[in-house]
Amino acid sequence: MFKKKAFTLAEVLIVMALIGFLFTLMIPNLVQKQSSTKFVEAAQKAQTTLQNAFTKISEENGGLYAQDWKSVRESGNKSEAIVKEIAKKTSVISFCGTSLQGCFSTGEYRTLNGVVTNILKEKMPKYEYTREPSEYIAKQKVGEDEYGDSIYKALKYTPADPETSETYFALLDGGSVALKTNSTYCKGIIASTDPLERPYCATIYVDVNGQSIPNMLGVDVFGFYLSGNDVIPMGFYGDRFSFEYNCLREKPEALPDNGLACTAWALKNKNMEYRKCQAGTRISWSDSTRCDVPPKNNQ
Numbered sequence: 001m002f003k004k005k006a007f008t009l010a011e012v013l014i015v016m017a018l019i020g021f022l023f024t025l026m027i028p029n030l031v032q033k034q035s036s037t038k039f040v041e042a043a044q045k046a047q048t049t050l051q052n053a054f055t056k057i058s059e060e061n062g063g064l065y066a067q068d069w070k071s072v073r074e075s076g077n078k079s080e081a082i083v084k085e086i087a088k089k090t091s092v093i094s095f096c097g098t099s100l101q102g103c104f105s106t107g108e109y110r111t112l113n114g115v116v117t118n119i120l121k122e123k124m125p126k127y128e129y130t131r132e133p134s135e136y137i138a139k140q141k142v143g144e145d146e147y148g149d150s151i152y153k154a155l156k157y158t159p160a161d162p163e164t165s166e167t168y169f170a171l172l173d174g175g176s177v178a179l180k181t182n183s184t185y186c187k188g189i190i191a192s193t194d195p196l197e198r199p200y201c202a203t204i205y206v207d208v209n210g211q212s213i214p215n216m217l218g219v220d221v222f223g224f225y226l227s228g229n230d231v232i233p234m235g236f237y238g239d240r241f242s243f244e245y246n247c248l249r250e251k252p253e254a255l256p257d258n259g260l261a262c263t264a265w266a267l268k269n270k271n272m273e274y275r276k277c278q279a280g281t282r283i284s285w286s287d288s289t290r291c292d293v294p295p296k297n298n299q
Helices: 009-060 078-087 260-269
Strands: 092-097 139-144 150-154 165-171 176-181 202-207 221-227 230-233
Touching (some): 009 078, 230 260
16 A cells, blocks of 8 residues: 655745745736726716716806806906816815825826826916807807897906916815816817817816825826816827827837826726737727737737
């Protein structure tokens, strides 16, 4: 009768070392997956919170866009006036005014490809695509004529002073928000490749975990357009600020906004596959949405 051979101490230690080594290889992927899911869920929550606020305030102002609300029209600081209205409908825990300090991290922020960026601190440039004044100056019904037709008058606006303004605030759930405007009126048009004409009123940046790391665009920092009263994620299908060019983990240029165009992808597909493989090659709006699935044109 044969005796069962027992493992030696050396063999047990070797097996344990191999298991430990394999586990250390898995940890970064597990951590990244968990953090990605958490950040995407937080971004979705922030968008919903802000959208609900804009919808409610718009309804109270006769459906007018944010920059047409009475309190905003009468203020020279448009971004601050909009934020003050938002604060009435959301749980704002900190109002930081024109400074990031107290709301956002004062350390470095980086793009998706690891380049240091000051995009959160910078003022909004003049928007390239704009409408004619007659198309964006709102009118208000003041009565009816003898034939029953409505009579309107153009609303009066206090000019934006300064023309570009930014206001920072933090929400109770831990997210930090920057709202930036660059005109007296909601006169911009979001540049897109489809025929839809979306008004551009302001830019919104959200750091979903406030002052905590990683402070990276497309990871815990997301970008939105305020289009009328709609909070639209940057990089949507058709956006000229495209996912395929402005959401790249490997990018030779040091563009300060690379990663913000990941926002629509993250919210729509509920993943951050762009952190694993290159957008526009392995993944894209028209092909595969996952790195481990071959693109359609390669099948």
